[in-house]
Amino acid sequence: MGEAIKAINLTKVFGKFVAVDHINFEVKEGEIFGFLGPNGAGKTTTIKMLTTVLKPTEGTAIVNGYDIIKEPAKVRNSIGVVPQEFTADEDLTGWENMMLMAGLYGIKKDIAKERAKELLDMVELTQAMNKKVQTYSGGMRRRLEIAMSLISRPKILFLDEPTMGLDAQTRSAIWNYIMKLKKEYGMTIFVTTHYLEEADLYADRVAIIDHGKILAIGSPKELKESVGGDVITLSTSNDDEAIKLLQNLDGIIDIKKVDNMLRIKVKDGEEMAPKILEKLIKGGLKVLKMSITEPTMDEVYMEYTGRKMRDEEADSKEIFAMRRTLRRARG
Amino acid sequence: MVMEIKKKEEDINRSPFHGLWTLTNRELKKWYKAPVILLLSIIQPILWIALFGKAMNLQALFSGTSLSIPGLNIPKDVIDQIGQEILKQTFGTTDYFSYLAAGMLSFIVLFTSMQSGMSMVWDRRLGVLDRLLTTPVSRSNIIISKVLSSVIRSLVQATIVLIVAVLLGMSFYPGINIFDFLGAYAALFLMSFGLSSLFLMIAIRASSWQSQMAVMNLVNLPLLFTSNAFYPISSMPSWLKPIAEINPLTYSNAVIRGMLLGVQTNLIIDFTYLIIFATVLSIVGIILSWKYISS
Numbered sequence: 001m002g003e004a005i006k007a008i009n010l011t012k013v014f015g016k017f018v019a020v021d022h023i024n025f026e027v028k029e030g031e032i033f034g035f036l037g038p039n040g041a042g043k044t045t046t047i048k049m050l051t052t053v054l055k056p057t058e059g060t061a062i063v064n065g066y067d068i069i070k071e072p073a074k075v076r077n078s079i080g081v082v083p084q085e086f087t088a089d090e091d092l093t094g095w096e097n098m099m100l101m102a103g104l105y106g107i108k109k110d111i112a113k114e115r116a117k118e119l120l121d122m123v124e125l126t127q128a129m130n131k132k133v134q135t136y137s138g139g140m141r142r143r144l145e146i147a148m149s150l151i152s153r154p155k156i157l158f159l160d161e162p163t164m165g166l167d168a169q170t171r172s173a174i175w176n177y178i179m180k181l182k183k184e185y186g187m188t189i190f191v192t193t194h195y196l197e198e199a200d201l202y203a204d205r206v207a208i209i210d211h212g213k214i215l216a217i218g219s220p221k222e223l224k225e226s227v228g229g230d231v232i233t234l235s236t237s238n239d240d241e242a243i244k245l246l247q248n249l250d251g252i253i254d255i256k257k258v259d260n261m262l263r264i265k266v267k268d269g270e271e272m273a274p275k276i277l278e279k280l281i282k283g284g285l286k287v288l289k290m291s292i293t294e295p296t297m298d299e300v301y302m303e304y305t306g307r308k309m310r311d312e313e314a315d316s317k318e319i320f321a322m323r324r325t326l327r328r329a330r331g
Numbered sequence: 332m333v334m335e336i337k338k339k340e341e342d343i344n345r346s347p348f349h350g351l352w353t354l355t356n357r358e359l360k361k362w363y364k365a366p367v368i369l370l371l372s373i374i375q376p377i378l379w380i381a382l383f384g385k386a387m388n389l390q391a392l393f394s395g396t397s398l399s400i401p402g403l404n405i406p407k408d409v410i411d412q413i414g415q416e417i418l419k420q421t422f423g424t425t426d427y428f429s430y431l432a433a434g435m436l437s438f439i440v441l442f443t444s445m446q447s448g449m450s451m452v453w454d455r456r457l458g459v460l461d462r463l464l465t466t467p468v469s470r471s472n473i474i475i476s477k478v479l480s481s482v483i484r485s486l487v488q489a490t491i492v493l494i495v496a497v498l499l500g501m502s503f504y505p506g507i508n509i510f511d512f513l514g515a516y517a518a519l520f521l522m523s524f525g526l527s528s529l530f531l532m533i534a535i536r537a538s539s540w541q542s543q544m545a546v547m548n549l550v551n552l553p554l555l556f557t558s559n560a561f562y563p564i565s566s567m568p569s570w571l572k573p574i575a576e577i578n579p580l581t582y583s584n585a586v587i588r589g590m591l592l593g594v595q596t597n598l599i600i601d602f603t604y605l606i607i608f609a610t611v612l613s614i615v616g617i618i619l620s621w622k623y624i625s626s
Contacts, residue, residue: 048461051465052464053461053465073467073469076465076466077467079465081462081465083462085459086458087459087461089361089459091364091365092361100353103349103350103353104466104467105467106349
């Protein structure tokens with residue numbers, strides 16, 4: 001099995017803003033590759049470059065063996081893309097949208113019809129296929145988008161935030177389709193998300209990106225192990241003082257201040273917690289809150305980005321796009 | 332494996348034009364499937380024809396029935412003759428209604444062509460454009476499909492306006508033939524092609540549909556009133572004449588009136604101007620749009 005995608009120093013600069021900063025990674029054939037990061041981290045920009053919508057400022061990538069700069073047409077022929085926004089034409093029916101896509105890929109009518117039937121059946125939209133897309137729910141729309149992007153039988157499917165704005169049930173349904181594609185068609189799947197638990201559950205490998213840089217890459221298991229040990233989170237009456245007190249305590253791997261909380265990495269949480277408490281109280285500090293957690297993707301994310309996922313500020317354009325998508329998802 | 336690949340290639344149509352008709356048809360489908368919008372968009376020129384053409388009835392103004400000068404015993408047919416002559420010298424025809432209706436054909440084409448950009452603004456905003464850009468359709472076909480659908484729409488709307496005008500009493504010069512109609516449509520086609528490309532180029536850079544609307548509103552009425560749609564250039568004040576003379580509407584109006592009504596005009600100059608107008612604007616518009624979405 002070779003590489004489906006290989007990014008080489010891939011970079012995109014908008015004016016002075018470096019959206020994607022010399023990133024390198026490989027995606028293996030047939031795997032689900034999760035691209036994880038907050039809004040504005042460079043996820044969508046990376047997808048847009050890999051799918052030849054944007055030209056890289058520097059570097060390049062090989063997709064399905066084709067260079068995205070030198071052979072963009074061949075890349076486009078071999079990929080399917082499910083963009084972040086709902087792009088199906090609302091004024092047309094699901095079926096018409098499928099045929100429209102087929103036309104764009106130059107697929108002959110009779111073959112297109114056959115495939116459209118099969119795909120709509122797979123995403124369970126056969127009943128609704130003659131209704132206008134306007135009448136679809138958010139989940140139906142996302143399923144249609146996926147079916148549309150598969151009409152050309154792509155080898156790689158790119159999905160940009162496929163579950164954003166959907167309820168938990170629909171989200172897991174969407175993931176079931178994605179897993180099915182991997183299993184039945186051996187498709188390589190490149191998916192961005194900012195739901196950490198999704199990356200954990202479904203991705204074979206995950207890359208964490210922030211500020212245009214890849215901070216970590218590996219299977220969810222590897223990443224969680226790399227964080228190492230348990231994490232004790234606490235807040236005290238004087239955090240700076242607490243760091244001083246705890247610095248030399250045996251068994252503590254690392255102390256970081258994140259969002260006004262101390263994150264203390266330890267080998268064994270249950271054993272260390274009482275020792276830490278004792279030390280702090282002896283030092284005259286009050287412990288206000290305390291918790292022990294085993295590493296999750298949240299921990300991994302915090303470890304590498306120094307932030308919590310939910311505290312993200314999205315830039316206004318992305319908020320707008322998200323709200324619009326949410327509105328349509330609900331409507 | 333080789334067999335499979337071969338089979339796949341046979342299934343696929345990869346002419347340089349592939350996707351062009353699919354995309355053009357998509358635009359047209361949205362339009363003919365929404366008859367209300369179609370209807371609304373042709374109401375305006377029809378109102379212009381009905382109100383201006385029928386209410387501002389210059390023909391009646393200059394005919395003997397309404398004009399008699401007290402104290403002078405001028406025979407009615409003399410006044411009629413003078414009136415007719417004035418009309419003829421001013422407008423090139425005694426039939427002001429037909430004169431105006433011909434102008435309205437250009438107006439509806441102008442109005443419709445300017446909207447070529449709106450669907451591009453939406454496609455960009457909704458992310459449809461990004462999706463199109465990931466398909467193997469060439470960038471130029473994405474652009475040209477927008478221009479093409481706009482041109483087709485313009486010409487269909489012009490035809491509807493023409494039919495309504497005829498029903499309301501527009502008359503052609505005696506001996507009109509199919510080539511006259513073809514000539515008139517050629518003029519409308521050229522103007523539409525140029526304007527659609529131009530407004531597409533503006534739209535592709537516009538950040539919102541509001542700004543696109545603002546540009547449209549800024550230019551549509553001035554373009555209409557600085558052309559010979561309502562009155563001939565010769566009767567315009569001297570400062571307006573040079574503006575009217577570079578206004579493409581003036582030339583398409585001249586062609587339509589020349590072809591359909593038999594109004595005297597220099598078709599060679601008219602067509603030359605329109606061809607240059609369409610060529611320059613479409614080349615600039617299409618190339619700049621193409622560059623923009625390719626970057």
